[in-house]
Amino acid sequence: MTIEIKTSTLAPVRNTYAHIERRFGDKPATRYQEATYDVQSESYFHYRPLWQPDKELNDPSRTAITMEDWYDFKDPRQYYYGSYVQQRAKMQENAENNYAFFEKRNLSAHLSDDVQKKIIQFLLPLRHVEHTANLNNVYASAYGYGTAITQAFLYNGMDRLAIAQYLSRIGLILDGNTGESLQQAKSNWMDNSLWQEMRRYCEQTTTVEDWFEVFIAQDVVLDSLVYHLFYELLDKQLSDEGASDLGMLTEFMRQWNKDTTRWVDSVLKVAIAKSDDNKRLIENWISHWLEKSTVALLPISNTLLGDAGLQESQVSFNKRLNKVGLFK
Amino acid sequence: MAKKLNIKDKYRLLTRDLDWAYSYADRSKAFPFEEFEGIKITDWSKWEDPFRLTMDAYWKYQAEKEKKLYAIFDAFSQNNGHLNISDPRYVNAIKIFLTGVSPLEYQAYQGFAHVGRQFGGVGARVACQMQSLDELRHVQTQIHAMSHYNKFFDGFQDFSHMHDRVWYLSVPKSFFNDARAAGPFEFMIAIGFSFEYVLTNLLFVPFMSGAAHNGDMATVTFGFSAQSDEARHMTLGLEIIKFLLEQHEDNVPIVQKWIDKWFWRGTRLLTIVAMMMDYMLPNKVMSWKEAWEVYFEEAGGALFKDLARYGIEMPKYADVIEKEKDHVSHQAWWTFYTLGHAAGFHTWIPTDQELDWLSEKYPDTFDKYYRPRWELAKKMADEGNRFYSPGLPQLCTTCQIPMIFTEMDDPTKTCYRDHVHNGERYHFCSDGCKDIFCDEPEKYVQSWLPVHQIFQGNCGGPDVADILSDFYKMNVGADNLDIEGSPDLERWKKWQNAS
Numbered sequence: 001m002t003i004e005i006k007t008s009t010l011a012p013v014r015n016t017y018a019h020i021e022r023r024f025g026d027k028p029a030t031r032y033q034e035a036t037y038d039v040q041s042e043s044y045f046h047y048r049p050l051w052q053p054d055k056e057l058n059d060p061s062r063t064a065i066t067m068e069d070w071y072d073f074k075d076p077r078q079y080y081y082g083s084y085v086q087q088r089a090k091m092q093e094n095a096e097n098n099y100a101f102f103e104k105r106n107l108s109a110h111l112s113d114d115v116q117k118k119i120i121q122f123l124l125p126l127r128h129v130e131h132t133a134n135l136n137n138v139y140a141s142a143y144g145y146g147t148a149i150t151q152a153f154l155y156n157g158m159d160r161l162a163i164a165q166y167l168s169r170i171g172l173i174l175d176g177n178t179g180e181s182l183q184q185a186k187s188n189w190m191d192n193s194l195w196q197e198m199r200r201y202c203e204q205t206t207t208v209e210d211w212f213e214v215f216i217a218q219d220v221v222l223d224s225l226v227y228h229l230f231y232e233l234l235d236k237q238l239s240d241e242g243a244s245d246l247g248m249l250t251e252f253m254r255q256w257n258k259d260t261t262r263w264v265d266s267v268l269k270v271a272i273a274k275s276d277d278n279k280r281l282i283e284n285w286i287s288h289w290l291e292k293s294t295v296a297l298l299p300i301s302n303t304l305l306g307d308a309g310l311q312e313s314q315v316s317f318n319k320r321l322n323k324v325g326l327f328k
Numbered sequence: 329m330a331k332k333l334n335i336k337d338k339y340r341l342l343t344r345d346l347d348w349a350y351s352y353a354d355r356s357k358a359f360p361f362e363e364f365e366g367i368k369i370t371d372w373s374k375w376e377d378p379f380r381l382t383m384d385a386y387w388k389y390q391a392e393k394e395k396k397l398y399a400i401f402d403a404f405s406q407n408n409g410h411l412n413i414s415d416p417r418y419v420n421a422i423k424i425f426l427t428g429v430s431p432l433e434y435q436a437y438q439g440f441a442h443v444g445r446q447f448g449g450v451g452a453r454v455a456c457q458m459q460s461l462d463e464l465r466h467v468q469t470q471i472h473a474m475s476h477y478n479k480f481f482d483g484f485q486d487f488s489h490m491h492d493r494v495w496y497l498s499v500p501k502s503f504f505n506d507a508r509a510a511g512p513f514e515f516m517i518a519i520g521f522s523f524e525y526v527l528t529n530l531l532f533v534p535f536m537s538g539a540a541h542n543g544d545m546a547t548v549t550f551g552f553s554a555q556s557d558e559a560r561h562m563t564l565g566l567e568i569i570k571f572l573l574e575q576h577e578d579n580v581p582i583v584q585k586w587i588d589k590w591f592w593r594g595t596r597l598l599t600i601v602a603m604m605m606d607y608m609l610p611n612k613v614m615s616w617k618e619a620w621e622v623y624f625e626e627a628g629g630a631l632f633k634d635l636a637r638y639g640i641e642m643p644k645y646a647d648v649i650e651k652e653k654d655h656v657s658h659q660a661w662w663t664f665y666t667l668g669h670a671a672g673f674h675t676w677i678p679t680d681q682e683l684d685w686l687s688e689k690y691p692d693t694f695d696k697y698y699r700p701r702w703e704l705a706k707k708m709a710d711e712g713n714r715f716y717s718p719g720l721p722q723l724c725t726t727c728q729i730p731m732i733f734t735e736m737d738d739p740t741k742t743c744y745r746d747h748v749h750n751g752e753r754y755h756f757c758s759d760g761c762k763d764i765f766c767d768e769p770e771k772y773v774q775s776w777l778p779v780h781q782i783f784q785g786n787c788g789g790p791d792v793a794d795i796l797s798d799f800y801k802m803n804v805g806a807d808n809l810d811i812e813g814s815p816d817l818e819r820w821k822k823w824q825n826a827s
Contacts, residue, residue: 010408010480010823010826012479012480013479013480013481013482013815013819014478014479014485015479016475016478016479017471017475017478017484017485017486017487017488018485018486018489018801019486019488019489031472034471034472034475035468035471035472038488038489039431039434039467039468039471039488040434040438041431041434041435041488041491041492041501042492043492043493044492044493044498044776044781045505045776046498046501046502046505046506046509046774046775046776047502047505047506047509047771047772047774047775048509048774049508049509050364050509050510050511050771051360051361051364051511051512057438057505057508057509058438080468081394081461081464081465081468081469082394082397082398082465082468082469082472085386085387085390085391085394086391086394086395088387088391089387089388089390089391089392092383092384092387092388093388095384096384103330127346128346128348130346131346131347131450134457135358135445135453138441138444138445138453138457138460139445141441141445141460142438142441142442142444142445143442147434150438150441151464154437154441154457154460154461154464155461157457158383158386158457158458158461159383161343161383161454161457162382162383162384162387164342164343164346165342165343165382165383165384166384168341168342168345168346169342171341172330172333172338172341173330176330176331177330177331177332177333178331179337179341179345182341182345186345186348189348190348190351196351196352199348199351199352200351200352200353203350203351203352203353203355203358204352204353206353206358207353207354207357207358
């Protein structure tokens with residue numbers, strides 16, 4: 001049995017904002033729709049930016065990708081600020097419990113010296129990769145077009161800062177809060193020959209002008225390989241070496257990657273569905289950055305996982321691209 | 329036992345150490361906009377983080393706030409919270425907010441994403457990125473807060489389309505376009521310091537207190553929820569100015585010029601707040617003049633005393649502004665009243681009680697200059713001749729406000745300034761606006777002045793009514809005109825009778 005509280009019902013004059021109604025019809029809208037569609041200013045800008053006088057403040061020509069409607073880039077997760085922070089707050093609560101448990105039980109004591117060294121040399125430098133990803137996603141948020149895609153880039157950019165901070169915390173757990181492990185990881189990043197091609201890749205992505213190409217270089221190519229190599233293959237290897245507890249500290253990254261991959265793939269699908277030109281551009285960018293990423297990752301992956309490592313990551317990446325509709 | 333880290337060291341390890349010196353790419357290509365304004369940064373590591381929030385803590389706090397905020401929004405709409413407002417006239421204040429201010433929050437999101445990518449120092453970048461995310465929060469929560477009002481009142485429905493086109497909305501829009509079109513450091517002085525730190529109390533507080541005094545639970549709850557974000561933004565604004573002034577003495581005159589410019593731009597923008605406080609709130613919070621005295625003259629005065637040790641002086645024309653506080657709200661509401669047919673909200677003549685309140689709050693000016701106008705307007709309206717001005721106003725090229733302001737020493741004389749640039753004559757409402765133009769004429773000749781655009785035929789027409797309905801997408805006869813006879817008021821009366 002249900003009970004029904006009587007409230008006074010007033011007939012509304014309209015169901016939603018007029019621009020939402022023009023897109024979706026005269027019916028109640030979701031919070032994602034009202035927070036997203038047509039919020040960005042599109043015309044009659046007053047001044048050209050002093051820092052880029054050939055463009056308008058908001059200008060779709062900051063990428064070679066073209067769209068009739070930039071709001072086709074609907075986020076399958078439907079993240080607006082409120083749903084985004086609430087979803088991430090749940091994830092961080094889990095992560096916080098994991099980190100607290102790991103520290104309370106002093107689980108780092110069970111990690112052998114070799115494993116600890118491996119973490120410092122091969123996992124912690126990724127904090128600098130994440131920092132690059134922060135820059136690159138904020139870049140796409142600042143210069144991209146249409147709230148649907150630019151808000152998702154900002155969320156992604158902030159996520160990457162968070163992951164850099166989680167990785168740093170792993171270091172602090174290992175070194176007892178002295179920061180030594182982070183220093184060592186940074187020297188590896190700066191000077192160890194195994195990391196230099198990776199550092200080159202990162203530095204170069206921050207000088208690319210086309211924001212969609214930045215997205216391809218970072219979120220599509222590099223992230224796909226890095227998250228597979230480090231958070232799947234290396235994780236498994238460390239687990240085999242008796243360090244399965246470490247998985248508690250990197251679970252956030254795996255969960256995050258799963259969530260984000262959905263969005264990344266949908267962006268690709270939408271862009272290539274629009275035109276063959278878009279598809280060609282995207283395939284060229286992917287090929288270009290895939291070649292560079294192979295150079296960037298090979299020294300590390302060969303040392304860590306042998307020849308098969310990067311190949312396995314690339315195979316899994318290729319499958320994903322085919323599924324999205326690229327290179328076929 | 330692990331050693332305990334203090335917050336500063338922890339934040340340094342978790343955030344500040346993430347960046348590095350480039351070896352394989354030209355770093356000035358990655359951060360290309362840092363030098364052209366002439367600002368000298370000798371050492372980004374001297375940046376003092378204004379707040380040290382890691383992302384996990386950010387998500388946690390903000391999610392808590394969002395949960396509470398949306399619970400109130402849901403309750404508000406479920407219970408027809410709009411019936412609890414003081415008077416239907418009030419809703420017009422938040423129509424101005426949604427069409428004029430919320431899109432600025434969006435531009436703040438974009439501007440802070442831009443500087444949050446461009447600054448060479450990681451500490452400054454991350455602080456700006458967080459503000460960018462907060463600003464996105466503000467525009468979206470405002471859209472959601474007003475969503476319920478949009479279902480029951482006219483004038484909210486096309487806020488984004490209107491913001492890009494409507495004549496008076498080009499005032500706030502161009503203000504933020506100006507800041508975003510500037511270099512990254514000027515943006516920070518314009519928005520981070522001048523606006524967020526010095527003037528925000530005169531925008532945010534009046535609107536939110538207005539909501540509190542007028543039974544608008546949705547808006548005031550948003551206001552409370554955004555307070556802690558605003559506090560963070562203010563500390564960032566203060567840090568940026570101290571950082572720039574401490575980095576190099578050559579920065580001082582550049583920063584002073586920007587303070588002069590943005591203080592003037594800001595006070596012009598606040599004209600609309602002045603009018604809202606004095607005329608649009610059925611339950612008054614305080615007069616504009618009082619707000620100006622508390623939040624600028626006292627609080628701002630103390631701030632500028634503090635900055636004097638760096639060689640920073642009170643903004644230019646602060647003395648003119650001190651006189652303007654007695655006039656601008658009256659001059660602005662009169663303008664909207666007489667152009668009420670072309671506004672996206674309703675206008676009205678103050679009640680007798682309100683006229684008395686204005687006389688009391690403005691003893692030196694109201695009875696002498698402004699009350700007689702309202703008495704005449706009332707007489708005309710009573711005779712069936714509600715006055716609307718048929719012409720379109722001339723706009724100031726810089727602030728884009730109609731040329732409505734008077735000489736402050738002679739309030740019967742309109743203030744006109746002009747300047748010839750490349751053979752064209754440009755018009756200004758004040759010396760402040762003229763100075764800004766003359767300093768960067770190439771920027772301001774680009775201004776998209778709505779009235780000029782209308783006369784050039786770029787906004788449809790030919791009649792004003794066509795422009796309103798076709799180009800602005802206003803529902804003519806519903807969104808505009810006097811509140812007397814408006815559908816808003818008719819519906820309100822029906823709801824009152826029904827309950």
